[in-house]
Amino acid sequence: MAVEHDVRDLKLATGGRYRIEWAERDMPVLRQIRERFEKERPLEGVRLSACLHITTETANLARTLQAGGADVVLTASNPLSTQDDVAASLVSHFEIPVYAIKGEDNATYYDHLKRALDHKPHITMDDGADLVSELHKNRTELLNTIVGGTEETTTGVIRLRAMERNNLLKFPVIAVNDAKVKHLFDNRYGTGQSTIDGLMRATDILMAGKQVVVIGYGWCGRGVATRARGMGALVTVTEIDPVRAIEAAMDGFAVAPIAQAAAYGDVFITVTGNKHCLRPEHFKKMKDGAMVCNSGHFDVEIDIPGLKKMAKSVKKVRQYVDEFTMPNGRRVRLLAEGRLLNLSAAEGHPACVMDMSFAAQALATEFARKNEGKLEIKVHGVPERIDQQVSKLKLKSMGIAIDKLTPEQERYLNESGEGT
Numbered sequence: 306m307a308v309e310h311d312v313r314d315l316k317l318a319t320g321g322r323y324r325i326e327w328a329e330r331d332m333p334v335l336r337q338i339r340e341r342f343e344k345e346r347p348l349e350g351v352r353l354s355a356c357l358h359i360t361t362e363t364a365n366l367a368r369t370l371q372a373g374g375a376d377v378v379l380t381a382s383n384p385l386s387t388q389d390d391v392a393a394s395l396v397s398h399f400e401i402p403v404y405a406i407k408g409e410d411n412a413t414y415y416d417h418l419k420r421a422l423d424h425k426p427h428i429t430m431d432d433g434a435d436l437v438s439e440l441h442k443n444r445t446e447l448l449n450t451i452v453g454g455t456e457e458t459t460t461g462v463i464r465l466r467a468m469e470r471n472n473l474l475k476f477p478v479i480a481v482n483d484a485k486v487k488h489l490f491d492n493r494y495g496t497g498q499s500t501i502d503g504l505m506r507a508t509d510i511l512m513a514g515k516q517v518v519v520i521g522y523g524w525c526g527r528g529v530a531t532r533a534r535g536m537g538a539l540v541t542v543t544e545i546d547p548v549r550a551i552e553a554a555m556d557g558f559a560v561a562p563i564a565q566a567a568a569y570g571d572v573f574i575t576v577t578g579n580k581h582c583l584r585p586e587h588f589k590k591m592k593d594g595a596m597v598c599n600s601g602h603f604d605v606e607i608d609i610p611g612l613k614k615m616a617k618s619v620k621k622v623r624q625y626v627d628e629f630t631m632p633n634g635r636r637v638r639l640l641a642e643g644r645l646l647n648l649s650a651a652e653g654h655p656a657c658v659m660d661m662s663f664a665a666q667a668l669a670t671e672f673a674r675k676n677e678g679k680l681e682i683k684v685h686g687v688p689e690r691i692d693q694q695v696s697k698l699k700l701k702s703m704g705i706a707i708d709k710l711t712p713e714q715e716r717y718l719n720e721s722g723e724g725t
């Protein structure tokens with residue numbers, strides 16, 4: 306009999322399993338951690354509730370945690386990112402309870418979160434802090450038994466730091482996003498490539514010669530802008546942070562305020578973690594056929610209620626494209642309902658880069674378990690040795706060797722004596 310679940314269709318499981326195994330081939334670091342976890346069982350007896358995008362890579366993380374002895378349940382961290390075949394395989398082949406259906410409505414999304422919390426976790430794992438938030442708002446009776454949590458993304462870390470500042474956070478959380486092996490690679494190269502992949506799958510447009518406006522030049526924005534340029538697009542960056550704006554300019558991008566760029570962009574991509582970066586005043590200026598999409602965590606970066614309100618009519622013209630006709634007759638096309646484009650219309654980040662993020666997740670979970678009761682209640686960084694360990698294993702798997710300091714160099718770097 307299958308473990309508890311709410312997934313689209315268990316008959317999809319076989320295809321899901323092939324895809325999970327396909328991803329595993331590109332996740333050598335996580336596989337090595339899984340093999341060690343199988344022997345050492347560092348998570349024995351831990352109930353773990355994870356709210357993550359249900360993808361092939363997440364399936365391999367869940368298998369790793371399970372191999373370590375954890376009793377894992379999974380719920381989706383976004384209503385559109387679930388891969389239904391993967392959810393079915395996790396239930397059928399790996400006996401991991403999953404509550405996630407691609408396209409679920411808001412009520413189902415929250416019901417699924419609730420069911421994941423009914424597991425009474427000792428450790429939470431979040432991508433966007435929805436589990437932690439739900440726990441602190443509506444399930445406070447569960448807080449006592451929680452040892453700690455981990456958080457995967459920038460937006461989640463921002464929410465948690467706000468909770469910490471307001472003295473609301475009730476257990477320690479490790480900000481996996483802040484590990485170097487996570488944001489330097491996943492946010493930049495993962496989001497960069499998979500957002501362009503999502504854009505192309507959703508629309509089938511030619512990138513060459515397009516005016517692409519990237520809103521936000523953080524880790525994700527750098528990746529998206531660079532990859533769009535690589536495909537021949539003419540890229541403009543918009544920013545609110547002067548340092549990042551200079552960086553974009555010196556990286557060779559046009560930099561302009563959104564009020565200006567709105568008039569000439571063919572495609573607008575938000576990656577800020579902020580709210581209403583594209584608003585009615587911008588939609589009004591857009592060219593006929595302009596496309597707006599988002600790869601930031603929540604669907605608030607584009608003012609969708611504002612877009613709906615000003616439109617004369619709306620038509621679904623492709624699976625991931627809704628066309629809004631403006632009062633001036635021009636059409637603005639919203640992709641993937643303004644949700645994470647790379648996970649809605651494509652498959653999210655390639656496994657090769659999630660290997661590092663999820664290796665850091667697995668090791669951060671082991672760290673939280675080992676330090677049960679010892680961690681201060683706040684948002685913690687990932688210990689430097691985890692960054693070092695994951696990088697070394699990844700380099701080895703890539704067949705890349707690096708140099709070691711000579712004893713003379715080590716002395717030189719540690720002493721202040723030698724000068725001019």
Ligand SMILES: NC(=O)c1ccc[n+]([C@@H]2O[C@H](COP(=O)([O-])OP(=O)(O)OC[C@H]3O[C@@H](n4cnc5c(N)ncnc54)[C@H](O)[C@@H]3O)[C@@H](O)[C@H]2O)c1
Pocket residue numbers: 458459460461488491492496520521522523524525526543544545546549576577578579582600601602603645646647648654
């Ligand atoms: N799609 C994915 O798979 C994926 C992966 C990782 C992170 N994310 C999400 O992407 C978002 C960005 O993450 P990041 O790591 O790049 O964050 P970051 O903090 O490095 O960068 C965000 C940038 O946006 C800028 N910004 C904020 N408001 C702005 C505005 N109104 N106009 C222009 N720029 C503005 C900030 O100054 C900053 O430079 C977050 O929501 C994060 O959770 C998504």
